[in-house]
Structure formats: C-alpha cells, structure tokens
Amino acid sequence: MLYAGIDLGGTNIKAxxxxxxxxxxxxxxxPTCLPRPSGEICADIAGLLDELADRAGCRGQIAALGIGCPGSVDEAGTVVYANxxxxxxxxxxxxxQNMTGLPVAVGNDANVAALGEALFGCARGAQSAVIVTLGTGVGGGIIINGRMVTGxxxxxxxxGHMVVVPGGVPCTCGQRGCLEMYASATGLVRMTRExxxxxxxxxxxxxxAGRGVDGRLAFAAADRGDQAAREVVDTYLQTLALGLSNLINILxxxxxxxxxxxxxQGESLLEPLRRLVEPAVYGHELGGPRTRLVLCTLGxxxxxxxAAMLAKQKMESGT
Ligand SMILES: [Zn+2]
Structure with missing residues (x-):
C-alpha cells in the first residue's frame, strides 16, 4: 500500500x-499562490494526487492522504487557525476526503515533519525524539512511541514559546523572553545587529560588507576571534542549551x-551545545545513557x- 503526503506551505504545496x-x-x-480561496488550494492538492498516481501508475493503491498544514489543527482534521x-x-x-475519496489525516506541519524525522530520519529506531527547527522562528515537534504529541x-x-529569559525580548506571542526570540535565525540576526x-x-x-547580516555572520566572526561576535554566539548557545535541557528534563x-x-553550522553548533546541555541535565553526574543531540537528515x-505516515497511522488506528 502507498500513502500520499502533502506539505502545505505558504510558498509551495509539496506532495x-x-x-x-x-x-x-x-x-x-x-506554488501555493496565496492569497486564494481554500477550495482552490484543496483542488490543487487533489490535482497533485492525480498527477502522482498517474506518474507512478499506481491509481487504486493509495490507501490514505496525510497533510501537514501550518497553524493549529484539531483531532477531526479541522484547521482551527492558520494565519x-x-x-x-x-x-x-x-x-x-470528499474531493479525493480517501481517508485524510491532517496535522500541524512542524509536528508532521517531526514525525517524518523521528520515524525515518535522524531518530529512526528511537523510542522518542524531539525535533527543533531553528529557522525564521523556532518550531518543532515531540514524538513519543512513534506518535506526535499534540495536546x-x-x-x-x-x-519556540518556552520562556528562557524572564522579562526578556518581547515575542510575537505576547510573552517576553521566548526561545524563538534568541535561538531562531531572526533572533541571531537581531543580536548580531545589536x-x-x-x-x-x-x-x-x-x-x-557586501553580504549583509545573516545567521552565519556571528559564527564566522567568532571563529576568527572577534570578541563581540563571540558574545553573540555565546548568548545564542546558552539560550538554546537552556531550552534543550528543559526539554530533556521534562521528556x-x-x-x-x-x-x-x-x-x-553543524558540529560547530552541536559540540558546544552538548557541552552546555550536559551539566544541566538531571542526574547527569550518575552517568548512564544520554539524549543524543544530532542534526536532522531528511530536509x-x-x-x-x-504526512504520509500520519495517514498510515490514521488507517491503522481505524479512526
Ligand atoms: Zn513567544
């Protein structure tokens, strides 16, 4: 059996x-071509499914459709809010479901991507994983026993909205000092400019000069011994390490x-992070197995x- 997976993003619909x-x-x-009516976007998703089924010559073998969608999604597959x-x-x-005739599972895009990484990427074979995305914002997902934790x-x-600096930089969510304000590429660029x-x-x-300020600049200057850049990178690493050690101590x-x-940044990010996270983990002095801190592999x-695996899980659970 095959499963169709859709990653519905603001720029592209990938299938x-x-x-x-x-x-x-x-x-x-x-292309998603926003803004446009929801019905047109769904028709495009159904069209992509047809295209793939024709190309693979497997019409009739697709068991279910899964979709990762930005925003919050409830159990019934209703998108409560997607900005x-x-x-x-x-x-x-x-x-x-009405357009395709297939069972459809819908989940938050970050949670769904975390499910993919946990099952077939960097955490393949592991019992539990947390995927943390350090992009424009900080997002991710928690997977335990192969299932997304959705609340x-x-x-x-x-x-990204775990507070790591009480009273810190105001976040778009209304709180202050969220992890996202420090550990995202946006936060890193802001701290670099400051x-x-x-x-x-x-x-x-x-x-x-000539390339502007991006998320790599502070790391590059710190590598060459620049003190101001070193302080930016240290703040970046310390706030991210605090967020990661909180996640470890909870889960x-x-x-x-x-x-x-x-x-x-690869190992130049991972190696100092491991060093900062280790002493903050409960019971670390006793030794024993540690949470592996790695890079994701699926892109x-x-x-x-x-998304396809969410669809598979929906079929298997019969819901
Ligand atoms: Zn926030």
Missing part, C-alpha cells in the same frame, strides 16, 4: 507518494534533532514523509 517503509516513490509540487492561509475553522480533512486541542509542541551597534570596530562590520527523549538554517522531505 509525495510514500511506501509504508518511508520510501518516496515520486514527488511533485505546485498565512487565512483559514479559520476550515474542515480541511472533510473537504479533501488535547492540537496546540502542543510550541517549543552587537554591531555597540562595537563599531568589530570584525562583524568587515565580514558583513528525556532518546534523540533531539536540530533542523533549519542555523543547524547548517524538506521530512514534511511529506511525515
């Missing part, structure tokens, strides 16, 4: 046909996987694979 073992048979995408799609209480699951209302796993204002002779100015996941633009494909 794939996936085997029960998490292998992608074929994939396709279309960039302008969907409010939109019954995406029911609409797509009673579908709003769980908002990892450091440049405070330190007019910093190497940050020289290195940013003790087998794996924490990092994805998103900042994670491209954008985590979304479509996770």
């Amino acid at each position: 794939a046909l996936v085997t029960a073992e998490g292998e992608i048979l074929c994939e396709a995408s279309r 960039n799609l302008r969907w409010k209480n939109f019954p995406a699951g029911t609409v797509l 009673f209302n579908g709003a769980a796993s908002e990892l 450091a440049m204002d405070r330190h007019p002779h910093s190497l940050l100015h020289t290195l940013s 003790f996941p087998e794996v924490i996987g990092l994805s998103g633009g900042v994670a491209n 954008y494909r985590a979304g479509v694979i996770g």
Whole structure:
C-alpha cells in the first residue's frame, strides 16, 4: 500500500507518494499562490494526487492522504487557525476526503515533519525524539512511541514559546523572553545587529560588507576571534542549551534533532551545545545513557514523509 503526503506551505504545496517503509516513490509540487480561496488550494492538492498516481501508475493503491498544514489543527482534521492561509475553522480533512475519496489525516506541519524525522530520519529506531527547527522562528515537534504529541486541542509542541529569559525580548506571542526570540535565525540576526551597534570596530562590520547580516555572520566572526561576535554566539548557545535541557528534563527523549538554517553550522553548533546541555541535565553526574543531540537528515522531505505516515497511522488506528 502507498500513502500520499502533502506539505502545505505558504510558498509551495509539496506532495509525495510514500511506501509504508518511508520510501518516496515520486514527488511533485505546485506554488501555493496565496492569497486564494481554500477550495482552490484543496483542488490543487487533489490535482497533485492525480498527477502522482498517474506518474507512478499506481491509481487504486493509495490507501490514505496525510497533510501537514501550518497553524493549529484539531483531532477531526479541522484547521482551527492558520494565519498565512487565512483559514479559520476550515474542515480541511472533510473537504479533501470528499474531493479525493480517501481517508485524510491532517496535522500541524512542524509536528508532521517531526514525525517524518523521528520515524525515518535522524531518530529512526528511537523510542522518542524531539525535533527543533531553528529557522525564521523556532518550531518543532515531540514524538513519543512513534506518535506526535499534540495536546488535547492540537496546540502542543510550541517549543519556540518556552520562556528562557524572564522579562526578556518581547515575542510575537505576547510573552517576553521566548526561545524563538534568541535561538531562531531572526533572533541571531537581531543580536548580531545589536552587537554591531555597540562595537563599531568589530570584525562583524568587515565580514558583513557586501553580504549583509545573516545567521552565519556571528559564527564566522567568532571563529576568527572577534570578541563581540563571540558574545553573540555565546548568548545564542546558552539560550538554546537552556531550552534543550528543559526539554530533556521534562521528556528525556532518546534523540533531539536540530533542523533549519542555523543547524547548517553543524558540529560547530552541536559540540558546544552538548557541552552546555550536559551539566544541566538531571542526574547527569550518575552517568548512564544520554539524549543524543544530532542534526536532522531528511530536509524538506521530512514534511511529506511525515504526512504520509500520519495517514498510515490514521488507517491503522481505524479512526
Ligand atoms: Zn513567544
């Protein structure tokens, strides 16, 4: 049996046909072209499904459709609120079920991508995993025993809104000092600009000439011994390490996987993070197995694979 996975993003709708073992048979995408009516977007999803079924020559073998969608999604597959799609209480699951004739499972896109990584990416074979995405914001998902942790209302796993600096920088959510304000690429760029204002002779100015300020700049200047950049990177690492150690102390996941633009720093990010996280983990002095801190491996494909696996889980649970 095959499962169709859709990653519905603000820019593109990505689709794939996936085997029960998490292998992608074929994939396709279309631009989301926002803003436009929900019915048109759903028709495009159904169209992508047809296209994939024709290309793979497997019409009739698709057992179910799964969708990762931005925003909060309830158990019934209703998108309670998705800001960039302008969907409010939109019954995406029911609409797509009627259009395609397939059972449809809908989940939050970050949770669904975390499911893909947990089952077939960086945490393959692990009992539990937390995936943390360090992109424009900080998002992610918690997977325990192969299932997404969604909370009673579908709003769980908002990892980026864990407060790591009481009274800190105001966040878009209304709180202050959220992890997202420090550990996202956006937060890193903000802290880099602030450091440049405070330190007019910093190497940050020289290195940013011609390329602007991005999430790599502070790491690059710190590597060359610039003190102002070092302070930015240290703040970045300390707030992220606090967030990760909080997650470990609550959940003790087998794996924490990092994805998103900042994670491209690779070992120069992971190695100091491991050093900072270790002493903050409860019972660390006793030794024993530790949560593995690794990089995610599936890239954008985590979304479509996770969506397909959500569909598979829905079929298996008979709901
Ligand atoms: Zn927040």
